[in-house]
Amino acid sequence: VQPNGNWENTNVLYYDLHVESFLKQNNLDENTFYHELDSVRDKLYKLRALRTSPAIDQKAITSWNCMMGTSLIDAFLLLHNDSYKKAAMPVIDRVESFFMMHKTIPRILNYDSGEGYLDDYAFASQMFYKMYLATFKNDYLQLAASIFHKAIHLFKNEKSNLYNYAADSKNLFANK
Numbered sequence: 001v002q003p004n005g006n007w008e009n010t011n012v013l014y015y016d017l018h019v020e021s022f023l024k025q026n027n028l029d030e031n032t033f034y035h036e037l038d039s040v041r042d043k044l045y046k047l048r049a050l051r052t053s054p055a056i057d058q059k060a061i062t063s064w065n066c067m068m069g070t071s072l073i074d075a076f077l078l079l080h081n082d083s084y085k086k087a088a089m090p091v092i093d094r095v096e097s098f099f100m101m102h103k104t105i106p107r108i109l110n111y112d113s114g115e116g117y118l119d120d121y122a123f124a125s126q127m128f129y130k131m132y133l134a135t136f137k138n139d140y141l142q143l144a145a146s147i148f149h150k151a152i153h154l155f156k157n158e159k160s161n162l163y164n165y166a167a168d169s170k171n172l173f174a175n176k
Helices: 019-025 030-050 062-079 082-102 118-135 138-155
Strands: none
Touching: 019 030, 062 082, 062 118, 082 118, 082 138, 118 138
């Protein structure tokens, strides 16, 4: 602990991992030190439990979930372990049912978040293509193609032949 703080004008509590020098300086034995350290930790944990906990973000971002689903399918393809394909199915089913019902990919899977961005569409399309490679079910290939073509339609910037992150219909501060 320092008068002006030891990190960004505040004190972050820690102890030196080289305990031997501290023990010699303060004429302590190791058992006494660790007993005292545990006592201090208990007091700090009790005080920390009294403060208000920070909010927890529960959003299930579509692109991140699709990347994970794709990774699980890749693991299945490489290792032939059905548990990886089974673990990918909740994401696959959720995105598929949403797309079939709304003809769009959402930004967030567990909230009403509106239409997704380019990465949501790209990773969803890739996930369904990989699922086609894992199962050879033509429905997955058709779904990947539908999402892919919708992404081209929504995000293609005709002026530059590149793709925007958001659809042209989105009112963004800067549509780059």
